[in-house]
Amino acid sequence: MKLKLSTASFLKATLAVLFVCFLTPLEVEAQRMGHRASRQTMSRPPARSSRPAARPATRPSSRPSTTRPSTSNRPSINGGYQKATTRDISRPSSRPSTGTRPSNRAVTTDRSTSKVTRPSNSRETPNRGQNGGNRVSDRSNNRVNVDNSRRGNRNINIDNSRTVNVNRRNTYVRTSPRVYVRPPYIWGGFHFYCHRPYYWHPYRPYYWGPVWHPWGYFVTTLATTAIIISITNDSGNQEEYHYEEGNYYLKTADGFEVVQAPVGATVSEIPETAQKVEVTENTYNYYYGGAYYEKNAEGYTVVPATAGTIVPHLPEGGEEVKVGDRTYVKFGETYYQPIQVDGKDMYEIVEVTPEDA
């Protein structure tokens, strides 16, 4: 009985596997058509078949294609035309692909060639930017405890030990509260949503005046007016940022380096040149130096970018990425779509979602 049952299970499993094999495409689409037959011979140099002339009429299931050498002495543009020597054209084709596909050679990060980049599949993936690796959590559930006793020396301590920490820089994108009317641009297993149409214009980093510094800018000393903001990261380590006139610095061995604004940091003032940008109707962020701020009772808190927000400029540090037929500007996990509003070149923050989400 046991034997009968296991035989039945085996039969079922075999049939299920067979079914899947017949229904699943063997190769992904190449150009407009599949080219399974070409792939079996593509990587081989043209060579005369060494098979005997007399051959059984029936085609073996995994018969290799023979090749016809090019009649020209020049190397052929495609290695010479190749075809199966015996084609039983009245039969259904059930030949499995046995050839080797061309290697998709690993692309190096050497800047002599382009960098291959993909959006993160998960919103919860730590960003890859400088000082990345901090976990993100919903800001709305966090309480920031500001130690007012230290206000005297203008140092603000965000005690995250009592909260789930929030340091994700502003490369994380919050979902747009507005419904998208336009269909998404689909590429690479992702949907790229925007409220406004794509309108390419060149990415020219913007400078917010002489007091603003781009990310990576290095100084040996800071003014005494700089305030210290401490944020505990996921590893439980405190990161100490130095804030001065819209710039955030991290201490290095030799001095201080400008970094992206840490999400969750609250400062009492931001530069006057910060621009008010609309997130939704009646909801605004303040935008300065690539960072987004929400105004609250304590001052201005750095928040993640919200999809759909339109900004007039982008700072240095972005990377232009060819995504299918479009070119976006990418900062960490934030994609900006070039758009045009009333004849002016601007950018809209793209909402990127996995296709299967």
Added chain:
Amino acid sequence: MKRFLFLLLWLPLLGFSQAQKDIDPVAISIIDKMGGVIGSFGTCAFNLSTVYDETNQEGLMERKFESHKVYFRGPDKMAIRSRGEKGNKGYWYNGSVLTWYSYDENNYVTIPTPDTIIETIDSLNTTFGFRFPAADFFYPAFGDDLLEEFDTIKFSGIKSLGDTEYFHIIAENDTYNFQLWIENGAYYLPKKYLIIRKAPELFMEEGTFDNWITNPSMPDEIFEFTPPKNADLIDIMPKN
């Protein structure tokens, strides 16, 4: 009894996937002849005009037009210049890297490649979604590829396009209808193709070849890309 029922449920599906093919040997012999001629070229150049339908940013189906100038030098050199709705762009493949350059945006992407034209076309299509104009025709086993893909392949007679006669071939399966017009002359060169995708959504692409130049001399220089002033090397997102 249960076991038999299981078998009966699955067998029709297995049978369906092995549907009988209807292949016209005349059509295949014409395609083989065309493939043999193309495979004999050490170098070739041609112009291609394409027309295709695509959903635009407003979600509407839009007809788009492009024109391409293509240069092949076997086994590992290719240059293409394309103009049309998707921009003014060029491809340069020198045997080790392929550069895609946008004349409109003055930026470019450079990607390491395999060693031959066809492997490069195939690899970049699979990985980055590059669609090279009329690349299907240059796959070395084009005839076998058609036999693999299509259930029906028919020679539909000799048709006139303008003053010239062409062999008209129609291939079809559940998803695609593919039509091809091959010159009724010494070289059997392709003149026109039409691809209609019937499902899951309707799609059409038509291409017309012109100005075939076979085995011309092509210096290395035309396959090398030199970045123009202020051109930006940008990143690229793979398709898969």
